[in-house]
Structures are given as C-alpha cells and as structure tokens.
Amino acid sequence: MFLYYALGVLLISVIIGVVIYLLTPRTFETPETVATSYDEWTEDGILEFYWGEHIHLGHYGSPPRRKDFLEAKADFVHEMVKWGGLDKLPRGTKVLDVGCGIGGSTRILAKDYGFEATGITISPKQVQRATELTPEGVSAKFQVDNALDLSFPDNSFDVVWSIEAGPHMPDKNKYAQEMMRVLKPGGTLVVADWNQRDDRKVPLNWWERIVMRQLLDQWSHPSFSSIEGFSEQIAETGLVDGDVVTADWTQETLPSWLESVWQGIVRPEGIIKFGLSGFIKSLREVPTMILMRVGFGSGLCRFGMFKAVKAKSATSTKEANTNEVVNV
Incomplete structure (x- = not known):
C-alpha cells in the first residue's frame, strides 16, 4: 500500500513539475534577466547543493567511464587547463574567468596552478557567494561585470577563460571581441561552450527546432552558436x-x-533541506536536463572547445576607434 502511495505522490509531483516547467519559461529578454535567474538559483542554494561549486558539466574521460559527479566537474577544469596548454604557464599568470558562476573553476586556477585569477559574472549573488567560498590566501577575486562590455583595459590578461557562458550572450561577435580585446598580445583564449549543429550545412528539422526552442527558453539562452x-x-x-x-x-x-x-534521486536529503517548494523547483529542471541529453546525444547539440592566441601586433577595436578620434 505504501509503495502505491509513494508512486502516486511521485506521479503527481512529476505532473506538477512539468506543468510549472511549461508555464514558467525563463526566456531571455535582456542580460538583466540572466542576472536575475542566476541570483535566484544562487540565493535558494539548490543548484549549489546538487551541483557543488562548479555550475558546469563534468569530464568523464575518453571513452567515458563511471566517475563521481562532483569529481568529474573538477576534472573538467584540469582537462581544460591541459588542453589549452595552460599547465605550462608560470605561477602568477593573470587569468580572467568570464562567467565564473560561484567561482569553482577560478579557485582551482588559483589554488592548483598559482594563477592570479579574476572571475566575473553578471550576477551579484554569484559574486557574493564566490567570495564567501574563497579561503584567505587564495589569489582569486570576483566582481560583477558584463562580458559584452568588460570593464578592463586592453591587453590586461595573459589568459582569458570561459566555460558555458556563450549561450547567454545575445551578441556572439561582441563576446569574442571583448575576450580577445582584454587578452595580452601572445596570450591565450580558452573557451568551452554548449553549441548546436551547424545548421548552415544541415538545417534543423521540425522536432529539433522544438527541442532547441525549449533549451533556449527554459534557461535564459538567446541562442547557441555552432562550433564552426x-x-x-x-x-x-x-x-x-x-x-x-x-x-x-x-x-x-x-x-x-x-x-x-x-543526483536528485540518490540524495533525497535535499527534499528535507529545501522542503516541498525546493523539491518542485528541482523537479522543474528535470525536463530541460533530459532534453539536453537528447540534444547532445542526437547530434543536435555539441560541446565545443576553442583555443586562440592573440597576435603580438594586434590592435583592438577600442584602440582603433580612439586612434581615429585623435587623428580627426
């Protein structure tokens, strides 16, 4: 009898979660809507409880193998460091982490590699939480900033690093331009992002368009770019x-x-910690995560890695505009 009761409660909860999911999309409107979404996710603590200090995917090896969920996230950072060749850089290297979340990657870059790391996010609550989680003596600092209009001067950092921030950017050209602008000549850009298939080659079919629309609307994404x-x-x-x-x-x-x-199944203590409302909020995210698995598993979406070195003779757009004004 208890089993039937439990299954009934679970079914009702799933139905409620799906209804809330469909009725309350987090459609991108402005960068402020992204900031609000992350402020809410950070303030209630549910995302941190289940995902830890890394609000990004994990690396499970090639080929993938069983691995602890949180360990895989930390491993991703180390794999990205190696892939980008950053493990060969000296201590004190200045790194900008664009879209740092609550600072998990920024702290690893500072603690494990001795980099002077600065994390930026558009969410004030994330900056507050990232600062709280950073021990004294760790050379990581955080500030609110807009990735499409960075407050740093040209040629400020040896490395610019970003994980899974691109889908939130309404202007991908400006996103690329700003990251390259603040990079020092000879410095390295390393980016990891969610991407979609290049639809210039193979257009999205009817069901892929439906799935992609949900992936955009539910997590405040204006668009996914392709790797190409x-x-x-x-x-x-x-x-x-x-x-x-x-x-x-x-x-x-x-x-x-x-x-x-x-994680929501094997860690039921989250229901106790966050109560029924927290349980429903967590349940609301399940359809999106399943659709993400469908998208990435079917080839609709791809996880892209990008690496570029800034030319030593490069002149940024802002420098060029300043020179034009002076010449006039």
Whole structure:
C-alpha cells in the first residue's frame, strides 16, 4: 500500500513539475534577466547543493567511464587547463574567468596552478557567494561585470577563460571581441561552450527546432552558436595569431546530464533541506536536463572547445576607434 502511495505522490509531483516547467519559461529578454535567474538559483542554494561549486558539466574521460559527479566537474577544469596548454604557464599568470558562476573553476586556477585569477559574472549573488567560498590566501577575486562590455583595459590578461557562458550572450561577435580585446598580445583564449549543429550545412528539422526552442527558453539562452560559427567569429576579430583550434567534447561530457537527474534521486536529503517548494523547483529542471541529453546525444547539440592566441601586433577595436578620434 505504501509503495502505491509513494508512486502516486511521485506521479503527481512529476505532473506538477512539468506543468510549472511549461508555464514558467525563463526566456531571455535582456542580460538583466540572466542576472536575475542566476541570483535566484544562487540565493535558494539548490543548484549549489546538487551541483557543488562548479555550475558546469563534468569530464568523464575518453571513452567515458563511471566517475563521481562532483569529481568529474573538477576534472573538467584540469582537462581544460591541459588542453589549452595552460599547465605550462608560470605561477602568477593573470587569468580572467568570464562567467565564473560561484567561482569553482577560478579557485582551482588559483589554488592548483598559482594563477592570479579574476572571475566575473553578471550576477551579484554569484559574486557574493564566490567570495564567501574563497579561503584567505587564495589569489582569486570576483566582481560583477558584463562580458559584452568588460570593464578592463586592453591587453590586461595573459589568459582569458570561459566555460558555458556563450549561450547567454545575445551578441556572439561582441563576446569574442571583448575576450580577445582584454587578452595580452601572445596570450591565450580558452573557451568551452554548449553549441548546436551547424545548421548552415544541415538545417534543423521540425522536432529539433522544438527541442532547441525549449533549451533556449527554459534557461535564459538567446541562442547557441555552432562550433564552426563561433570559431569563425573569434577569427573575425582580427586579433588572432594563426588558426582558432577547436575540439568536440560531447562524448566526454555527455554523462553529466543524466547524472544531474540521478543526483536528485540518490540524495533525497535535499527534499528535507529545501522542503516541498525546493523539491518542485528541482523537479522543474528535470525536463530541460533530459532534453539536453537528447540534444547532445542526437547530434543536435555539441560541446565545443576553442583555443586562440592573440597576435603580438594586434590592435583592438577600442584602440582603433580612439586612434581615429585623435587623428580627426
């Protein structure tokens, strides 16, 4: 009898969660809507409880293997460091983490590699929480900033780093331009992002358009770029030395989606900690995570890696505009 009762409660909860999911999309409107969404996710603590200090996917190896959910997230950071060649850089290297969340990656870059790391996010609550989580003596600091209009001067950082921030950017060209602008000549840009298939080659079919619409609307995403498209946008900044290097880490990160759902099952203490409202809020995210698994598993979405070196003779757009004004 108890089993039937439990299944009934679960079914009702699922129905409620799906209804809330459909009735309360978090459609992108302005960067402020992104900030509000992350403020809410940070303030209630549910996302941190289940995902830890890394609000990004994990790396499960190639080929993927069973791994602890939180360990895989930390491993992702180390794998990205190696892929970008950053493990060869000296201590004291100045790094900008664009879209730092609550600072998990920024702290690893500071603690494990000795980098002087600055994390920026558009969410004031994330900055507050990232600062709270950072121990004294760790060379990581955080501030509110807009990735499309960075407050730093040209040529400020040896490395610019970003994980899964691109889908929130309404202007991908400006996103690429600003990251390359604040990078020092000879410095390295390393980006990891959710991407969609290049629809210039294979257009999205009817069901893919429906899935993609939900992936955009539910998590405040204006659009996904393709790996090919964003690499072209980085190159088109005119600030790149040589080619933009790309890689596809879809298979390495794919287990993260169902593992995220599984965390809610194997860690029922979250229901006690956050109560019924927290349970419903968590349940609301399940359809999106399942759709993400469908998208990345079917080839509709891809997990892209990007690496570029700034040309030593590069002149940024802001520098060029300033020079034009002076010449006039």
